[in-house]
Amino acid sequence: MQELAAVTGIPRVTISRVINQHPHVSERMRRRVQEAIARYGYESNIMARSLVMRRNNLLAFIVPDIRISFYSEMIDRVEREALGQGLDLLPFNSFFNAERERHLLTLVRRLQADTLIIVPITAHGELVNGAELAGFRKRVLFFDRFVSPQGGSVMMDNAAAGRLAAEHLIALGHRRLAMLESSEDRRNVCVRDRREGFARAVRRHGLPFNRAQRLRLDWPEQSSGFEYGHALVKTCRPQLRSLGITALFAHSDHIALGAMRALAEDGIRVPGELSLVGCDDLDFSAYSNPPLTTIRQPVEEMARALVRAVNTREGDTRVEIAPQLVERDSCAAPRANALRGIASKKITKQTPSE
Numbered sequence: 498m499q500e501l502a503a504v505t506g507i508p509r510v511t512i513s514r515v516i517n518q519h520p521h522v523s524e525r526m527r528r529r530v531q532e533a534i535a536r537y538g539y540e541s542n543i544m545a546r547s548l549v550m551r552r553n554n555l556l557a558f559i560v561p562d563i564r565i566s567f568y569s570e571m572i573d574r575v576e577r578e579a580l581g582q583g584l585d586l587l588p589f590n591s592f593f594n595a596e597r598e599r600h601l602l603t604l605v606r607r608l609q610a611d612t613l614i615i616v617p618i619t620a621h622g623e624l625v626n627g628a629e630l631a632g633f634r635k636r637v638l639f640f641d642r643f644v645s646p647q648g649g650s651v652m653m654d655n656a657a658a659g660r661l662a663a664e665h666l667i668a669l670g671h672r673r674l675a676m677l678e679s680s681e682d683r684r685n686v687c688v689r690d691r692r693e694g695f696a697r698a699v700r701r702h703g704l705p706f707n708r709a710q711r712l713r714l715d716w717p718e719q720s721s722g723f724e725y726g727h728a729l730v731k732t733c734r735p736q737l738r739s740l741g742i743t744a745l746f747a748h749s750d751h752i753a754l755g756a757m758r759a760l761a762e763d764g765i766r767v768p769g770e771l772s773l774v775g776c777d778d779l780d781f782s783a784y785s786n787p788p789l790t791t792i793r794q795p796v797e798e799m800a801r802a803l804v805r806a807v808n809t810r811e812g813d814t815r816v817e818i819a820p821q822l823v824e825r826d827s828c829a830a831p832r833a834n835a836l837r838g839i840a841s842k843k844i845t846k847q848t849p850s851e
Contacts, residue, residue: 505533555610556807558640559589559601561618565722566751566779567794568616571640574800575614582804593618612807614638638806640799642686643815651802654817655687658792659694661822662746662774665790667702670830671744671772674699674706675737677729677756678713679722679748688748691776695746709740722751723758730759743771743831750775750782750791757785757827768829778823787826794820 502509507530514522515530522530556579560568576586587610591598598618605613617639637648659676666674676695679688692711699706712733716725726747730737747753753775757767767773767787775782778793795818802816 505529507533554584555587555608555612556584556804557587557589557605557608557610557613559591559598559605559613559615561591561593561616563588563590566781567749567777567796570779570796571800574796575803578800578804579807582808584804584807591618595619612636612638614640614803614807616641636807638803640803649806649816651799651806651816651818652687653794653799653820655690655820656694656697658776658794658820659691659696659746660698661792661820662776663695663698665822665824666744666746666772666774666828667699667704669744669772669828672704672831673741674704674744674746675710675712675740675742677726677745677747677752678711679752680714680716680725691748709736710742712736721755722749723755726752726755726757727759728755730756731763734763737771744773744828745771746774746776748776750777750779750789753789753791753827754782754785757789761786767827769832772828772831774828776820778821783825785827790825790828791823792820793823 502512505512507526511522511526512530512533515527556575558572558575560572563569563572572586572588576588579586587605587608589601589605591601595618602613602615613636615637639648639650639652641652643650643652663674674695676692678692679685681688696706712729714725714729714732716728729752736742745753745756747756753773757773760767760771760773765771773789775789775791776794778791782789782791798818802818806816
């Protein structure tokens, strides 16, 4: 800024006011400074500016894996909302790695970001303690988790998502239901909440739901949800047959679509012999064969809630947003011959790739 003042003859204080959008600058002087900035290629030092202004409008967003479609879509939506509020988004990937998560928390503090949004890699954010939350000028927001009273939280009502799936399938006449759970069961509170919401709704109708109806595998983290869902159904086919299952609720659309592929390979028709509900409503779920019935995560509404909380310090409390049932063609009433059809199909095995 000093060099720019020297070559233009404009006082540093005036240049500073224009850069920081101070209202008490004439339009003629504002244009003159802006032309000089463009001519000489001046760039302000964000770190120095933040020390003076006590803000830099930087919003850091840490997610476990940006390859997961839901998180990449959320980053896109939050950035669009943030831009409309004059905020810049810095996305980071923790790769489900504890050391990486700690490193990113330190890095974001050093960057002096005003606000941190984080999806902790553990179910209850055990790695994100009070000391690590200190140092953020505005606040810390947890997304997709409710972790600590030290920060606000925005998430979908996952228990309601499970309930909607169960009630839809039961209304169609299904009485033997199972859930395709994520391999991240032990560290993902969303898995637990969706399962509990699903189980409570099933039992409320006087129907059985026990551990045998909770289907999951230990599976390599680097594998996609598609691969996991495919392998899960291939492995659990005998279990589905012995329990007489006619409908499945998958923790995510990825898992549901992998399961749908495995069922198709074994000649099991969806929804003719088995109904299937996903969760998330990702863009491609409407284009599967058949189009997937799913529970929609209201991404736009959650993005707006996050950015609104950044600007207003709206409640260091839990904000839960209601999910929506999206009915497509992967569910139907159970047929009398469905179980015989499932039982008679040849079973092919699938094992984890190395």
